[in-house]
Every structure is written in C-alpha cells, then in structure tokens.
Amino acid sequence: MTLRAGAPAPRRRRGPSLPAILSALFWALYLALIGAWLIFPILLVVLASFQGNLEVTWPPGHLGFAGYRAIPGGYWQSFWFTIKVSVGASFCSLLISFPAAWAMVRGRLWERRLFSSLVLLPEIVPQLILGIALLTVFIPLGLSNSFAGVMLGLIALNLAMGLRFGEALLQGLPEEYELAAASLGAGKLTALRLIVLPMIAPGLAIAALFIFMQNLIAFVLLFFIAGPSATPISIRLFTDIIDRGVVPEAIAMSAILVYVAVIFYAAVALALGPRYMAGALMSRKG
Amino acid sequence: MLSISSITARQPAPGSADRFGDPPGRPAPADPDGAVAARRRRNEVLFYRLCALPALAVTLLVAAVPLGLLIVQSVRAQETGDWTLRYYVRSLGNRFFTHTLLTTIAIALGVTAVSVVLAFPLAFLLARKSRLRTLLMPVVTVPRMLPFVVVGYAMILLLAPITGVVNRALLQLGVLHHPLFILFSWPGQALAFVYSAIVVAAGILTGVLIAVDPELEDAAVSLGATRLRSFLSVTLPLSIPGVIAASALIFATVVTAYAIPVMLGGRVPYMISIVIATNLLTLQETHLAFAQAVLVSLLAVGVTVAAQLVLSRFGRR
Numbered sequence: 001m002t003l004r005a006g007a008p009a010p011r012r013r014r015g016p017s018l019p020a021i022l023s024a025l026f027w028a029l030y031l032a033l034i035g036a037w038l039i040f041p042i043l044l045v046v047l048a049s050f051q052g053n054l055e056v057t058w059p060p061g062h063l064g065f066a067g068y069r070a071i072p073g074g075y076w077q078s079f080w081f082t083i084k085v086s087v088g089a090s091f092c093s094l095l096i097s098f099p100a101a102w103a104m105v106r107g108r109l110w111e112r113r114l115f116s117s118l119v120l121l122p123e124i125v126p127q128l129i130l131g132i133a134l135l136t137v138f139i140p141l142g143l144s145n146s147f148a149g150v151m152l153g154l155i156a157l158n159l160a161m162g163l164r165f166g167e168a169l170l171q172g173l174p175e176e177y178e179l180a181a182a183s184l185g186a187g188k189l190t191a192l193r194l195i196v197l198p199m200i201a202p203g204l205a206i207a208a209l210f211i212f213m214q215n216l217i218a219f220v221l222l223f224f225i226a227g228p229s230a231t232p233i234s235i236r237l238f239t240d241i242i243d244r245g246v247v248p249e250a251i252a253m254s255a256i257l258v259y260v261a262v263i264f265y266a267a268v269a270l271a272l273g274p275r276y277m278a279g280a281l282m283s284r285k286g
Numbered sequence: 287m288l289s290i291s292s293i294t295a296r297q298p299a300p301g302s303a304d305r306f307g308d309p310p311g312r313p314a315p316a317d318p319d320g321a322v323a324a325r326r327r328r329n330e331v332l333f334y335r336l337c338a339l340p341a342l343a344v345t346l347l348v349a350a351v352p353l354g355l356l357i358v359q360s361v362r363a364q365e366t367g368d369w370t371l372r373y374y375v376r377s378l379g380n381r382f383f384t385h386t387l388l389t390t391i392a393i394a395l396g397v398t399a400v401s402v403v404l405a406f407p408l409a410f411l412l413a414r415k416s417r418l419r420t421l422l423m424p425v426v427t428v429p430r431m432l433p434f435v436v437v438g439y440a441m442i443l444l445l446a447p448i449t450g451v452v453n454r455a456l457l458q459l460g461v462l463h464h465p466l467f468i469l470f471s472w473p474g475q476a477l478a479f480v481y482s483a484i485v486v487a488a489g490i491l492t493g494v495l496i497a498v499d500p501e502l503e504d505a506a507v508s509l510g511a512t513r514l515r516s517f518l519s520v521t522l523p524l525s526i527p528g529v530i531a532a533s534a535l536i537f538a539t540v541v542t543a544y545a546i547p548v549m550l551g552g553r554v555p556y557m558i559s560i561v562i563a564t565n566l567l568t569l570q571e572t573h574l575a576f577a578q579a580v581l582v583s584l585l586a587v588g589v590t591v592a593a594q595l596v597l598s599r600f601g602r603r
Binding site: 038124260 | 330331333334335337338340341342344345346348349350351352353355356359404407408411422423424425426427428429431432433434435436437438439440441442443444449451454481484485512513538541542543544545548549559562566572575576579580582583586587590591
C-alpha cells in the first residue's frame with residue numbers, strides 16, 4: 001500500500017514495486033516518530049500529574065488526584081487572573097481593531113500601508129524588547145505589576161492579530177452588500193450593524209478565540225510587566241521552577257493548561273472543521 | 287497569506303460613491319454636484335480615520351512611544367544623561383556578549399533548519415491527505431497552544447538526568463551506563479525549541495502546500511518524472527515562500543526566547559536573552575540592557591523584514 005493515493009496507475013505492473021514499498025515504509029516510520037515526538041511529552045505531563053510524582057513510572061502505580069488537590073490557591077488565583085485578563089484584552093482589542101480594519105479595507109485611505117505597518121509593529125518587534133520598553137514606561141506610571149498594565153500590554157500585542165483577521169474577513173465580503181444598503185438610505189453604521197456584522201460574526205468569534213489563546217500563552221512580554229500582585233499563570237509556573245524546582249502541583253497545573261489547549265482545539269475544530277485550522281494557523285505571521 | 291497589496295489592487299466598484307470623489311480628472315469646481323461629492327468624500331475619509339484612530343492611539347502609546355524612549359535611553363549615559371554610544375561599543379567589544387550572541391544565533395539557525403526539514407513531510411501529508419489531516423491536526427495544533435513553560439516541564443519529565451523517562455529507559459536497557467546530561471545544557475534547550483518550532487513550521491507550510499495544485503505534480507509524473515523528482519522540481523520550489531516565512535518566524539522567536547533558556551539553563555547562559563535580563567533586573571545596568579535589547583531586536587526584525595521583502599518579490603512574479 002502506498003500513501004500516495006491518486007497517483008496515475010503504474011503501467012503494466014503486477015505487485016507493489018520496491019520503491020513503493022520503501023516509500024510506504026519511510027512514511028510510516030516518519031509518521032510514527034514525529035507523532036511520538038509531538039504527543040509523548042504531553043502525555044508525560046498528564047501522566048505525571050495523576051501520579052503526583054516527578055518520576056513517571058510505567059506501569060503507572062497509584063493514579064490519583066493528589067497532585068491536583070495540592071495545587072495552591074496562588075496558582076488558581078493566577079489561572080483566573082490569566083483568564084480574566086485574556087478575555088478582557090481579547091474583547092477590547094477586537095473592539096479597537098475591527099473598526100480600524102474596516103477603515104483599512106473600505107476607506108481607501110492613502111495612509112493605510114503606513115497605518116497597517118504601525119499596528120503590526122508590536123508583533124514584528126520581539127516581545128523581549130517590547131516588554132522591557134513597557135516596563136520602563138509603566139514603572140513611573142504605576143502600571144507595572146497591575147491588572148491594567150498587563151491588559152494594556154496584551155491589547156497592544158493583540159491589535160496586530162485583530163487587524164489581520166478583520167482585514168481578511170472584510171476582504172472576503174463583497175462591498176456591494178454595503179453599497180446596496182447605502183443605496184437604500186442606510187448610514188455606514190447602520191450597514192455595519194445590520195449587514196456586515198451578522199455576516200462575519202462567525203469569523204469574528206474565531207478571531208476572538210485565537211486572540212484569547214495568544215494571550216493565554218503570552219510569556220516574554222508579560223514576564224517584564226507582571227509582578228507579585230499581577231501574575232499570569234505561565235509566569236507563576238516559571239518563577240516557581242526557578243525558586244523551588246519542579247514540584248508536583250506545578251505539573252498538575254501544566255496538565256490543566258494542556259486540557260485548556262485540547263478543549264480550545266475541540267471548540268475551534270467543531271466550529272470550523274479541521275481543514276480551515278491550517279489557514280487560521282498560517283495567518284499568525286506573514 | 288494576507289497581504290495588503292490585494293486591497294491596493296482592488297478597483298473601486300462601479301457605482302461606488304467615491305468615484306465622484308477622485309478630484310483630478312473631474313471638471314469644474316463650479317459644478318455643484320462635484321462640490322457636494324467632494325464634501326461627501328471628505329466626510330467619509332474623516333469618518334474612516336476616526337474608526338482607525340483608537341487602534342492608532344493604543345499602538346502609539348503602548349508600543350511605539352515606549353520603544354522610541356528605550357532606543358533614546360540606550361544612547362544616553364545612565365548616570366549623567368549625556369549622549370553616548372558607549373553601551374553599544376561596550377556590548378560589541380565584550381567577548382562574553384558577542385560569544386553568547388553568536389551561540390544564540392547558531393542555536394537558532396540549527397533549530398530553524400532542523401524543524402523546517404522535519405516539519406516539511408508532515409505539512410505535505412497534512413496538505414494532501416484529508417483523512418490523515420483530521421487525525422494529525424490536533425497533534426500539530428495542541429502543542430502550539432501550550433505556553434513555553436508547559437513545554438519546559440514536559441522536557442524535564444522526558445530528559446532530566448536522573449528522573450527523566452528517556453534516561454531511565456536507556457539505563458535499564460543497558461544502552462547507557464551513566465545518565466545523559468543533555469537537558470541543562472544547549473542540546474536540551476535546542477530540543478525544546480525544536481519541539482515548538484516543528485508545529486509552527488508545519489502550520490505555515492501546510493497553508494502554503496494546500497495552495498499548490500496537486501495536479502501539477504501529476505502532470506510532471508505523466509511526463510515521465512518519478513514521484514520524488516516531481517516533488518523536488520515542482521512542489522519544493524513552489525513551497526519556498528512557506529519555507530522562508532516559517533524560517534524567519536522561528537529564527538526571530540528563538541533568538542529572543544526567554545522561558546526555555548532559563549528553565550532548562552545550566553550555569554552558563556547560552557542564550558542572549560538571559561544576559562539582557564540579568565543586566566536589566568539583577569545588575570541594574572539598565573541602559574546597557576537597553577542597548578543589548580536593541581541589538582538583538584535589530585537582528586530579529588532584520589530577518590523578519592528581509593523575509594517579507596523576499597516574499598513580496600515572490601508574490602509579484
């Protein structure tokens with residue numbers, strides 16, 4: 001059996017040829033290895049979280065929720081902090097970036113290239129330098145180590161993604177709908193509310209999900225502007241491993257983050273179908 | 287890919303309001319209709335600019351201005367505020383800094399090459415085999431949605447010298463007599479980066495390969511090429527834009543990564559971000575750290591921009 005289905009039928013050939021067997025073997029081996037490499041570490045985290053131990057043993061001995069029960073309140077606080085700040089930042093950034101995308105696509109402004117490059121800046125510039133820059137500005141303003149500061153940083157980062165999603169969505173929607181609405185006397189905002197928004201609402205929901213996920217895993221930027229009283233979960237886990245080494249609670253929390261990613265994938269895949277995930281993934285940069 | 291050029295290329299739709307608003311070719315300002323239309327166009331432009339204003343304000347205030355201030359401060363002396371380039375000179379003249387920077391670049395280049403090569407067949411399968419795709423998509427997507435910290439924990443469980451699964455398995459099987467200490471050194475960090483980078487590369491390459499028409503390969507085969515040859519001379523060249531985009535993204539990410547180098551780091555800092563963070567947070571040499579951050583960012587942004595330029599030339603052909 002070859003994996004290359006759909007090939008034109010080989011001329012006068014009885015059994016599978018040697019190259020076909022070799023290529024099937026290559027693909028099988030490759031898939032097995034790369035699949036194991038990608039899945040196995042994640043499985044280890046989940047398994048270790050149930051064993052409540054740093055040493056994963058096989059066959060698994062005592063599985064239990066001890067690791068999960070041991071998760072300290074501080075972790076949960078950070079977890080909910082992350083969820084809250086991510087939801088807030090995603091919502092605000094869509095609210096800000098969608099009108100901008102609309103203006104870019106429909107407005108025919110001469111400065112749109114300049115504007116787009118400027119809004120994409122936080123994504124092109126490494127988070128390392130953006131984080132340091134925000135830290136130095138936020139400290140005198142009292143914004144570092146605060147909910148508002150973390151959220152502002154995330155919004156700046158998200159606008160780029162929101163703008164790209166918004167532009168793609170609006171480019172996919174023919175302008176004639178809006179023109180028809182305008183010809184019937186609707187103002188721009190009415191057309192936006194009654195025609196444009198309902199038509200691209202599913203796309204906007206997906207955009208919101210992706211922005212939310214970006215916020216959930218943001219690290220380097222937040223490392224500099226977060227602090228003890230505003231700690232996202234990735235920062236909390238990170239500082240903990242520096243201060244105390246690997247502890248079972250941290251692994252249980254990591255496993256919870258794995259579940260969040262899996263649930264997120266399931267939600268998007270159900271909403272979109274897996275085919276479109278590729279396009280959505282690609283749109284992250286470039 | 288989402289490019290802005292496609293907007294520029296778009297012709298105004300027939301009958302659209304702003305056809306009246308394009309002034310130069312239009313006659314006579316005396317024409318009352320023209321004046322009304324021009325005013326309407328002005329209002330429209332104003333309205334759209336207002337729509338774009340919040341995004342502009344946030345980006346300026348929360349990104350552009352802080353970055354500008356940082357660059358300005360990097361050329362001023364920390365104590366006196368005099369203009370000086372000494373932080374740049376000191377960094378580039380410091381053997382430790384340049385050595386770490388070169389190591390970082392070498393690791394990033396290696397990670398980029400390895401992960402693009404490893405991800406390419408995966409992306410090919412994802413793009414061509416729709417049944418495999420449903421199966422493989424979660425495998426490729428879920429790791430991408432994990433924070434680097436979780437990847438770090440996974441690598442510790444997998445590769446740690448005494449407790450790691452791989453080491454214990456190999457010791458039990460008698461392949462090794464002493465545990466391998468790869469984790470808290472550069473190979474462990476490189477492996478962790480490759481883990482994350484493979485899925486990034488697979489995502490980008492899949493998007494590009496889906497756009498490559500499989501019938502082109504079939505055509506090559508029908509002309510007598512082998513499957514491998516048709517892949518090498520048809521599919522591979524057509525997917526170069528994806529390779530460039532993925533490489534630039536991975537390189538820029540690895541060069542400035544911070545979580546993995548610290549979590550899986552030993553006593554010697556291999557990655558430049560650690561040096562910068564130490565200068566900033568521990569040694570209080572803030573302006574030196576600014577200058578070094580600017581240097582590293584120039585490298586990362588340079589690669590990204592160069593890739594974009596090459597890609598836009600590809601797009602024009």
